[in-house]
Amino acid sequence: MTAESTNCLVDSLAGMPTQSSPAHRTAQVPVSHHAIATWCVALSQGTTPIEWHDLRAPLAMLQTWTMPVDPTALQQASLHARVRQLATRCGLTAIVATDYDLEALGEVRPGDLLVERSWIDSVSPLKRSRLGRGHFVTYRFEYSNQAGDPVGRLRTTSFYFAPSDVKPGSSVSETGHAPTASSPVNLSPHGEALEVPLTRSLIVAASFASRDHEPVHHDHEAARAQGLPDIIIGIITTAGLVGRFAMDLSTTDRQPRRLVLRLAAPAHPGDVLSFTGHVERNPASSVVQVTGTTERGPHVFATVEFAAPGTP
Numbered sequence: 001m002t003a004e005s006t007n008c009l010v011d012s013l014a015g016m017p018t019q020s021s022p023a024h025r026t027a028q029v030p031v032s033h034h035a036i037a038t039w040c041v042a043l044s045q046g047t048t049p050i051e052w053h054d055l056r057a058p059l060a061m062l063q064t065w066t067m068p069v070d071p072t073a074l075q076q077a078s079l080h081a082r083v084r085q086l087a088t089r090c091g092l093t094a095i096v097a098t099d100y101d102l103e104a105l106g107e108v109r110p111g112d113l114l115v116e117r118s119w120i121d122s123v124s125p126l127k128r129s130r131l132g133r134g135h136f137v138t139y140r141f142e143y144s145n146q147a148g149d150p151v152g153r154l155r156t157t158s159f160y161f162a163p164s165d166v167k168p169g170s171s172v173s174e175t176g177h178a179p180t181a182s183s184p185v186n187l188s189p190h191g192e193a194l195e196v197p198l199t200r201s202l203i204v205a206a207s208f209a210s211r212d213h214e215p216v217h218h219d220h221e222a223a224r225a226q227g228l229p230d231i232i233i234g235i236i237t238t239a240g241l242v243g244r245f246a247m248d249l250s251t252t253d254r255q256p257r258r259l260v261l262r263l264a265a266p267a268h269p270g271d272v273l274s275f276t277g278h279v280e281r282n283p284a285s286s287v288v289q290v291t292g293t294t295e296r297g298p299h300v301f302a303t304v305e306f307a308a309p310g311t312p
Contacts, residue, residue, distance in 0.1 A: 008090035009135050009160060010123055013083065017119040019140070023079050024117055027066045031057055031112045039064070039209040042202065043240045057108035059256050060239040062143060062152045065108065066116040067211035079118045080158070083137055087160035092134045094226035095214065096266070097235035099138075099157040102259045106151040114151065117142040121155065131227065134161025156235075163227035193276045194245045198233060198294075200269040206237040232266040233273075238292070238300050245275040246288040246304035254306055257285075261302035267294050284308055 017023040036055045057065075068076040077085075084095060108114070124136040141154040196202075207217035215222035217234045224230075243256055267273055277290040285308050292300040 007126075009087050009092060009137075010125075012086040012090060013120060013123055013137070016083070017079065019119050019121070022117040022119040022142075024115065025066055025076075025078070027114045027116075028069050028076060029113075031065055031108055031110050031114070033110050035064075035209075036061070036110070039206070039240070042205040042209040043237065043244065055110065056255060057110075058240060058243060059102050059104050059152070059259055060236060060243050061210070062102055062104075062108065063141065063154055063156075063236065064210050064212075065112075065114045066143070069211065071211075071213040079120070079139060083120070083158075083160070087135075091162050092160040094132065094134075094161050094163045095158055095216070096131065096161075096226075096232070096263075097156065097158045098136065098263050099155075100235050100239055100259070100261050101155040102239065102256075103153050104151070104255065104257045105153065106145070106149055108145070108151050112145045112151075115144050115146070115148075117144075127159075129159065129161070130164075131159070132161040132164040134159055163225070193274060194241075194248070196241055196273045196275070198267055198269055198271045198273055200231070203231060203233050203237065203269060206240070207234045210234060210236040210240075212236055228266060228268075230268040230270075232268055235261075235263060238263065238267075239302075241273065241275070242290050242292065242300060242302045243304060245277065245292075246290055246302075246306075249277055249290075250279050250286050250288050250304075250306055252286070252306055256304045257307050258305040259302065260304075261300050263300055264298040265294070265296045267296070267299045271295060273299060282308075284311055 033055050036057055039061055068078060118139060118141045121138040121140045126133060127136060136157055136159050138155065138157045143152045144150050204218045212234045216226055217231055220231055223232065239259060239261060242261055243259055246256065271294040273292050273294055275290055275292045277288050280287045280289065286306045288304045290302040290304060291298060
């Protein structure tokens with residue numbers, strides 16, 4: 001990367017949407033039972049048979065509803081896609097998601113047609129990680145239904161970078177080291193854990209069910225071009241698996257009201273993603289601290305918050 005290109009992305013994003021002037025997009029298709037069921041089956045959500053007549057949209061699907069159905073349709077390009085194009089022009093040809101903070105503000109129901117407001121929250125200076133050199137771009141999204149009622153918000157960060165030589169198991173963080181959990185994550189008192197074999201089918205099917213068409217989640221050669229040994233699981237898929245484990249561990253059938261996660265080492269086909277955690281209960285909520293690891297090391301650290309029974 002040349003000296004002239006170090007500020008290329010920062011300069012290119014100068015005219016992009018801001019909080020005072022956000023981008024607006026309306027979903028191309030409404031929320032549907034079919035889409036929810038497809039996603040839940042792809043992730044094997046829950047340990048009991050799905051109640052097909054009473055499907056609720058999982059919180060981890062929030063971003064999915066306004067993603068383009070056809071990722072090649074330029075007139076429907078998401079803010080992510082627009083930044084991706086600019087980053088590529090600046091020589092930052094690779095991308096990985098690093099952070100995800102979802103908050104539910106209302107229920108998303110089949111038939112809803114969601115509206116998205118989005119903007120760029122921040123762009124880091126040029127950073128070096130084990131994956132390469134690039135910029136962390138943080139986005140914010142606000143979602144409402146067709147009646148204008150808020151249903152959720154999202155803060156997410158992606159790393160746009162020029163690939164360098166990568167050793168299997170490398171993580172992406174601003175320091176080049178795997179992030180550490182804010183508090184230790186232990187086995188629950190009953191020793192519950194969840195092991196998810198990451199098959200190629202699961203990673204690809206869940207990516208498409210999430211409308212996350214980033215090639216690194218389904219195209220082996222694209223992943224190799226980023227310096228990775230194989231495709232990687234998407235952050236929306238990881239969020240879905242975290243939510244599944246947290247619901248089982250907290251013995252609730254309620255969707256989380258907040259899900260916050262940070263990714264460490266990528267996870268690939270053939271890995272076994274093992275989740276452990278514990279529940280912290282108080283009168284207003286229960287909080288599940290979760291860690292997910294593979295043979296390569298930590299993959300995700302997460303906090304999942306549920307409202308206590310009888311509270312909103």
